[in-house]
Amino acid sequence: MRIIGLDVGDKTIGVAVSDELLFTAQGVGVIRRTSPGMDFQRLQEIMTEYLPSKIVIGLPKNMNGTIGTRAELVQQFAAEVAAAFPQAEIKLWDERLSTVAAAKSLIAADVSRAKRRKVIDKMAAVFILQGYLDSLPCRNLP
Numbered sequence: 290m291r292i293i294g295l296d297v298g299d300k301t302i303g304v305a306v307s308d309e310l311l312f313t314a315q316g317v318g319v320i321r322r323t324s325p326g327m328d329f330q331r332l333q334e335i336m337t338e339y340l341p342s343k344i345v346i347g348l349p350k351n352m353n354g355t356i357g358t359r360a361e362l363v364q365q366f367a368a369e370v371a372a373a374f375p376q377a378e379i380k381l382w383d384e385r386l387s388t389v390a391a392a393k394s395l396i397a398a399d400v401s402r403a404k405r406r407k408v409i410d411k412m413a414a415v416f417i418l419q420g421y422l423d424s425l426p427c428r429n430l431p
Contacts, residue, residue, distance in 0.1 A: 294418025303410030314418035347384030
């Protein structure tokens with residue numbers, strides 16, 4: 290069983306996937322958003338490759354916990370994902386500051402500004418998914 294994590298933005302969708310034991314999240318890539326049809330075609334390819342049972346989508350709440358315009362757009366996207374992939378459970382996950390944490394991690398690793406721009410969304414997806422995995426009470430333990 291695997292879980293996919295998504296960091297949904299206007300221009301890109303960062304994608305991460307869990308290992309089969311649900312311990313770690315690894316970055317898979319970034320979907321450059323061109324059209325809904327093309328975005329979902331690429332997402333379908335990822336779904337076919339990893340066969341996840343669940344999709345965790347980062348919900349960008351306001352710092353006070355309320356739902357703003359950006360979060361409403363993500364909720365709409367999540368509904369479209371649920372319709373397109375009914376076999377997978379959809380989970381919205383509070384992603385406040387995930388991009389900031391990803392940026393700090395890349396800066397600490399001395400990644401150049403140009404390279405950071407290319408991988409920041411993928412890293413944010415990793416932070417979102419890892420946060421979700423860390424919250425699970427019991428993973429596939431014997």
